[in-house]
Amino acid sequence: MMHRLRHLLLLAIPLWLILVSTGRSSAQYGPFYGANMILVGTSYADKEAHQLISQVLTQETINHAIDNGLVTFQVVATSPATGKELLYDCSMRVQAGLVKLTGRLRNEQAGTSQARLPEAGFIPIAYTKEKTSHQRLGFTYLDEVAKKVQSALQGVIIYKSE
Numbered sequence: 484m485m486h487r488l489r490h491l492l493l494l495a496i497p498l499w500l501i502l503v504s505t506g507r508s509s510a511q512y513g514p515f516y517g518a519n520m521i522l523v524g525t526s527y528a529d530k531e532a533h534q535l536i537s538q539v540l541t542q543e544t545i546n547h548a549i550d551n552g553l554v555t556f557q558v559v560a561t562s563p564a565t566g567k568e569l570l571y572d573c574s575m576r577v578q579a580g581l582v583k584l585t586g587r588l589r590n591e592q593a594g595t596s597q598a599r600l601p602e603a604g605f606i607p608i609a610y611t612k613e614k615t616s617h618q619r620l621g622f623t624y625l626d627e628v629a630k631k632v633q634s635a636l637q638g639v640i641i642y643k644s645e
Contacts, residue, residue, distance in 0.1 A: 510522070510642065510643040510644075518642040519608060519609040520585050521585075521643075522640070523638045523639070524580060525636035526637075527580070527636060529552065529580075540554070552578060554574065555574045555575075563615050569588060571587065571625075572589060572605070573585070573586035587608060588621055589605060590605060
């Protein structure tokens with residue numbers, strides 16, 4: 484009983500810090516419009532978390548790389564609206580019991596007119612109102628991966644906008 488309480492406290496502290504952090508970001512336990520990041524809290528050490536994440540991605544046949552605490556992988560999807568191929572670059576950073584999942588859509592048509600984007604040629608994935616938007620499709624896929632990782636890490640998921 485005491486071990487279980489300690490385990491829950493170890494999960495709750497990093498997640499509580501996320502929720503109370505000030506600034507332009509907000510966090511919730513469920514997806515919300517504008518969310519562009521998924522966080523999974525865990526009580527595992529970073530090295531163990533990396534091993535478990537790698538096992539999950541391998542079981543799901545997702546090719547990935549791990550470099551300096553960053554797990555990267557790519558996802559190819561087909562747009563239901565246009566039938567065109569979409570390429571998403573996704574990443575997970577593991578740090579101090581927190582796994583941060585983000586992704587971005589490669590925008591092959593990006594040019595000088597899209598200089599307002601955070602990085603030319605990329606559009607961050609996000610939970611949008613349009614269910615068939617390319618950003619939302621990427622977010623939904625990343626959410627599915629996060630839920631599988633959460634199960635292995637025995638953690639809690641939080642959705643955040645930044």
